Amino acid sequence: MREIPFDKMLAVMETVSDGRRPLTVTEISGATDLAVPTVHRLVALLVDRGLLKRHLATKKVMPGARLMKLGVSAVQTSLYADKPHALLKSLVTRIGEFAQISLVVAGELICVDAASAHRESGLHLQQGNKAPLHCTSIGKLYLASLPEAELRSWLRSANLQRLTDRTVTDPSELRKHLKEIRARGWGSCNEEMHPGVVGCGVRLPLRDSSGFIGLCISAPAVRMNFEAITGHIPALRKVAVDIADIFDRTN
Structure with missing residues (x-):
């Protein structure tokens, strides 16, 4: 050949x-x-x-699947190596809970880096774990960023599976929630994916905006309720800017 x-x-x-x-x-x-x-x-x-x-x-x-896997692996390596992962761990030390960086690929949320306070209870995800978009803080933030035509198409074909009694499964209700997320600029999850787990997240402000990478934190509601965890949004935004700056300079 x-x-x-x-x-x-x-x-x-x-x-x-x-x-x-x-x-x-x-x-x-x-x-x-x-x-x-x-x-x-x-x-x-x-x-x-x-x-x-x-x-x-x-x-x-x-x-294709091979190219997408290559892209995810490259992001995992870039973020996990050295300073980005150190910043993620510093965020975890500050809040005492769980933090992760996730990438949207082929309609799913994929965890590309994670750090936790090593508590026995709470949410503990590993690199490569996948999650749906409609019930996660970063997933909903991604959906809120879509142009209207793309969002409409996604809602028509999406499987809005009910994972807890708080999961939003009605397209009209989800669209209303996404409008609120778009206006405030950050996503949230109030026991919608796992019972008793709350979280919030922001987007990494990368120069190349063609992909979507988000940073989120989560915690058991018994230790940190929804109002308390969303109070960490300013700290999340600061770390997201710092990680994006490192990522932009090394890619």
């Missing part, structure tokens, strides 16, 4: 990853200045290796 220059493959993968929607070969060609036949060959090669995938029955392409 004839070798394809790596920079051309990288250009195609970057264009598809940044597209925020499935792209045609012609669109990829226009964005990369590569000839359409060249893009056809590269796309076929990348699809064959699981780095890209076809969008349903169309000829458009989107990131």
